[in-house]
Amino acid sequence: MSVISELSHIHVEHPQSDEDRRAQRKAAGRDNKAGYLFLLPWLVGLFVITIGPLLASLYLSFTDYSLIEAPQWIGVHNYTRMLGDERLHQALKVTFIYVFVSVPLQLALALAIAVLLNQGMRGLSFYRSVFYLPSMLGASVAIAVLWRQMFGTDGLINQVLRLFGVDAHTGWISDPRYALSTLILLHIWQFGSPMVIFLAGLRQIPAMYYEAAAVDGAPRWRRFTKITLPLLSPIIFFNLVLQIIGAFQSFTQAFIVSNGTGAPSDSTLFYTLYLYQRGFGQFEMGYAAAMAWLLVVIIAAFTAINFYASKYWVFYDD
Amino acid sequence: MAVNRRQFLTGGLAVAAAGMGLAACGKGSSGGGGASGSANLQFAWWGNPVRNKNTTDAIAAYTKAHPNVKISPQPGEFSTYWDKLATQTAGNKAPDVIQMDMAYIAEYGKRGALLDLAKHGADTSKFVQGSVDSGKIDGKLVGINAGINTPTILANPKIFEQAKVEMPDDKTWTWDSLRELGAELTAKAGSGIVGMGVFFGDAMLSAFLRQHGKELFTANGVGFEAADVVPWFDMVLGYQNAKAIPSAAALTEEAGKSVDQTMLAVGKAAMQMQWSNQVEALTKAAGTEIQVLRYPSMTGNATDRKAWYKASMLWSASSRTKYPDQAVALINWWVNSSECANINLAERGVPANTDILAEISPKLSPTQKAMATFIADIKPELAPTPVAPPPGGGKLNDTLTRYQTDVLNGRAKSADAAAKFVDEVKSNLKS
Numbered sequence: 013m014s015v016i017s018e019l020s021h022i023h024v025e026h027p028q029s030d031e032d033r034r035a036q037r038k039a040a041g042r043d044n045k046a047g048y049l050f051l052l053p054w055l056v057g058l059f060v061i062t063i064g065p066l067l068a069s070l071y072l073s074f075t076d077y078s079l080i081e082a083p084q085w086i087g088v089h090n091y092t093r094m095l096g097d098e099r100l101h102q103a104l105k106v107t108f109i110y111v112f113v114s115v116p117l118q119l120a121l122a123l124a125i126a127v128l129l130n131q132g133m134r135g136l137s138f139y140r141s142v143f144y145l146p147s148m149l150g151a152s153v154a155i156a157v158l159w160r161q162m163f164g165t166d167g168l169i170n171q172v173l174r175l176f177g178v179d180a181h182t183g184w185i186s187d188p189r190y191a192l193s194t195l196i197l198l199h200i201w202q203f204g205s206p207m208v209i210f211l212a213g214l215r216q217i218p219a220m221y222y223e224a225a226a227v228d229g230a231p232r233w234r235r236f237t238k239i240t241l242p243l244l245s246p247i248i249f250f251n252l253v254l255q256i257i258g259a260f261q262s263f264t265q266a267f268i269v270s271n272g273t274g275a276p277s278d279s280t281l282f283y284t285l286y287l288y289q290r291g292f293g294q295f296e297m298g299y300a301a302a303m304a305w306l307l308v309v310i311i312a313a314f315t316a317i318n319f320y321a322s323k324y325w326v327f328y329d330d
Numbered sequence: 331m332a333v334n335r336r337q338f339l340t341g342g343l344a345v346a347a348a349g350m351g352l353a354a355c356g357k358g359s360s361g362g363g364g365a366s367g368s369a370n371l372q373f374a375w376w377g378n379p380v381r382n383k384n385t386t387d388a389i390a391a392y393t394k395a396h397p398n399v400k401i402s403p404q405p406g407e408f409s410t411y412w413d414k415l416a417t418q419t420a421g422n423k424a425p426d427v428i429q430m431d432m433a434y435i436a437e438y439g440k441r442g443a444l445l446d447l448a449k450h451g452a453d454t455s456k457f458v459q460g461s462v463d464s465g466k467i468d469g470k471l472v473g474i475n476a477g478i479n480t481p482t483i484l485a486n487p488k489i490f491e492q493a494k495v496e497m498p499d500d501k502t503w504t505w506d507s508l509r510e511l512g513a514e515l516t517a518k519a520g521s522g523i524v525g526m527g528v529f530f531g532d533a534m535l536s537a538f539l540r541q542h543g544k545e546l547f548t549a550n551g552v553g554f555e556a557a558d559v560v561p562w563f564d565m566v567l568g569y570q571n572a573k574a575i576p577s578a579a580a581l582t583e584e585a586g587k588s589v590d591q592t593m594l595a596v597g598k599a600a601m602q603m604q605w606s607n608q609v610e611a612l613t614k615a616a617g618t619e620i621q622v623l624r625y626p627s628m629t630g631n632a633t634d635r636k637a638w639y640k641a642s643m644l645w646s647a648s649s650r651t652k653y654p655d656q657a658v659a660l661i662n663w664w665v666n667s668s669e670c671a672n673i674n675l676a677e678r679g680v681p682a683n684t685d686i687l688a689e690i691s692p693k694l695s696p697t698q699k700a701m702a703t704f705i706a707d708i709k710p711e712l713a714p715t716p717v718a719p720p721p722g723g724g725k726l727n728d729t730l731t732r733y734q735t736d737v738l739n740g741r742a743k744s745a746d747a748a749a750k751f752v753d754e755v756k757s758n759l760k761s
Contacts, residue, residue: 078721078760079420080441165580183579188739271586272409273728276578276735292413293725294758295437297420 073302078295090302100303102278103286106192110282111259114199119251122203126210127240140208147204156198156268160185163194185269188279195265195280206251213247214240242327249326253318260311263288283307368398369656375404375429376411381677388673392663399656419443424648426657430473431643432464433724438646439467440721445647446470450658453666454682461682463715464641473644474661477679478705479605480639481533483508483623486616489600493518500623501632505538505565508626512574515600525574527592527599528584530566530734532727534603534625536716538562540636541628546726547717552756556748563737563744570738578738585731590615606701607642607679613697620697622704624711636713639705642679680705722758729754 048055073090075083094100125143129136149155162168163184173180184194221239230238241248263284266274272289274281283303291300375385382405389401404425406414412434418424424443438444448471454462457475465473483500490497493515498507512525519525536546539562545553569575576584576593584592589608593599595615604612606622613620627635645664647657664670671686676698681687687702694702719726733751736742742750 078437078441079416080438080443160583160586164583165577181577181579183577183583186579186582188735188741269586273585273731275585275732276582277732277739277741289725292416293728294722295416295760 069301069304072298073305075298076296077298077301079291079297080295083298086298090299091306093299094302094306099278099281099286103274103281103283106274106279106281107260107262107283109192110196110199110262111256114196115252115255115259117196118200118203119206119248119255121200122206122251123210123244123248125203126207126214127236129207129211130214140211143207144204147202153264153268156265159194159198159265160269183276185280186276188277191270191276191279195269198265199259199262206255209247209251210244213244217243245326246328249318249322253315256314256318257311260307260314367656369426369653370400370402371427371651371653371657371660372402372404372425373427373660374406374411374415374425376406376408384674384677388664388670391669391673392660395669399660401660419648422650424650426648426651426653427660428646428648429476429643430646432641432718435465435473435644435646436467436718437721437724439470439472439718443649444470444472445649445651445654445657446472447474447647447658447661450647450654451662452658453662456666456685457682458639458684460639460712460715461641464639464718465644465646467718473641473646474665475641475682476645476665477607477642477676478639478682479607479642479679480637480705480708481537481625482604482606482609482704483529483601483625484594484604484609484612485601485621485623486594486597486599486618487621488616488618489515489519489523489597493520493523493600495519497621498623500626502630503626504628504630505626507630509565509569509572509574512569512601513572516573519600522598524576524593524599525601526569527576527594527602528581529575529601529603530562530569531603532730533605535559535562535730537625537636538565540638540713540716541634545716547719547723549717551720551759552723552752554752556745556752559748559751560744563734563747566734567737567744578735581738582735594620605640605642606705607676609701610695610697619700622700624708632708633711635711637708637711638713638715640715641682676702721760723755725758726755729758 072083074085074087076086076089077083129139129143133139146155164170165181165183165186167184169184170180170182182190185191217240221243222235225235225239261284262282266280266282266285267288270276270280270285272285272293274285274289284307287300287303287307290296290303373389375381377385385405386403389403393399393401415424415428419438428444430438430444435444444467447465452471452474454471454474458478461475461478462471465471465475467473485497487497495511495515495518498511503511508526515525516523532546539545539554539558542558544558547553566575570578575581576599580593589595589604589611592602592612594602594604595612597616601623602612603625609620609622624632624635624637645661647654647661651657664674665681666683666686668686668689671681671683671690672693675690676694680698680702681690691699691702729751733742733747733754737744737747
């Protein structure tokens, strides 16, 4: 009986609830209108500044476009051209080395410093600021110029080495064997923002886990690998994905240090730098747009891989 | 945990940013005809503090004399100037009057972005011979010489004294004797000074090719073959082996420096290749009167060295300007009036207008006078003016430097580097 009565109950109630819903929807519509109105500045920005140019660049990637003359449709030629472009392959090689060496090292350093700072030391906010400082400056032109000076053949680094009796004349940024490593070092040095995020994450790990582990006699290293790392894994994942995306898009350092050429011998020819050379140096904006889209695909692929792989190592506490 | 998957998705938006950088602005509307006399001209140039002041003063003088012309100045800095100009041109917002460079004039001129100035009354009747042609693209006068330049070797006499080496006779020296001189200076000057700073760039390659009957570019494209560049790379290697030039690493670092920071300027090199309009800046930086020398020849006879005048920069006008006549009138005033010349003097290079040059000569600094004399003296050594780099050829120097660095670092043989260099220069040209 209960089933039938409940069914009839629903049946009776249905039209009423429909009316209600319509009224609710109307009210919601009014609310939404206000919402969209408030969102308008952002939406305009999204469509005019982001999506519009995005679609335009997708179109341009199928054209021969010199910036000066109107674009000419040439189909997939820009994409097939990439296959035979040796400098593009060099740019990809440089960028992949840069991303896959600098990001793990930077994150490891950021985590190590964050763990150190999380020991409840005095003057934490001071140290935190000091370590964060390079990140605020790092992408700036001034720092890149400074590094160019410091790592020159007669720069500060070599002068300090000479104080210790080393006959140092190495061009840290001008010798093709070392130039990329120096830029990687510059990237690692900007570990501040992942460090701050790690620090916030460490603060949220309940102390009771460590206390319990200490009672059970777990040594420090085990506490780190069995408590800290798993509980911090979503943060690590977050930093990893963002830093990989950011590293793929690096431009300023190489642009300033190599004066926009990717010198010496294309050893610092970042992908975005080559894209810029093609677009603005050679007036091949169509090809540059195609390169930009290849970069979108590459970054999307690595982000997707990251998300897929995260199932196996990221531990969500919820 | 502070971060969950959903919040994290916002991070994905950053991916979209990758594709954002490149896109053209929509075409602006262009309408309205040129009203007679009155005009509103956008005037773009790149420069330095001195030039910016001179140019602003000259603009003020012009607008005072022509109250119906309004000029909006767009000063810039060389490296970013071209990105901006390309973007403005793409958006149909190119300035009316444009300070142009030889490296880019064909890029714009061949694509119809520049006005044929001769059709609107451009006056170059007083210009010295060989100074007008460089502004012609496909027979149209799209740029007017704003100052004459010629490739030179600049020398610091103090370092020669210090090394107890005599100044060479630049009318008889050859590429070989220059190498020996450079090596001698490096050996004798001491304290890490080298004989020559940056030297082997596109200008000297052009001179070398011309002395071998070739050109960087001809009307049909690239004017040389790999076989012509092999002896060049071998020669550069010879200079390095003789220690006449610094290490490849030091040369790479030089490329990124402003002219007042280069080895010649800071007293670390006795000589350096430089365009003639840089003498004054280098004299100031080095704190001593820098001497201007001819670049060498193959034969030891300066009249065989195939010298040329280059426009240090040019005045162009946008082909889409609403005020073509007024834009050309302004350019005419700029290059032909004593009023403007007295404000700018030889800051953009030695004026091509001979009357104007004679008029301002007494006001020039000793360095500028020496430069003007040098430019007049080399007239018998001039060969036909090289054609402007065709579209895609403006960055030849970067390509050359890259392959040359490979050769100097022992990463490539001259023959391989030459073949790849020529291939790349050719493939960069737009047919």
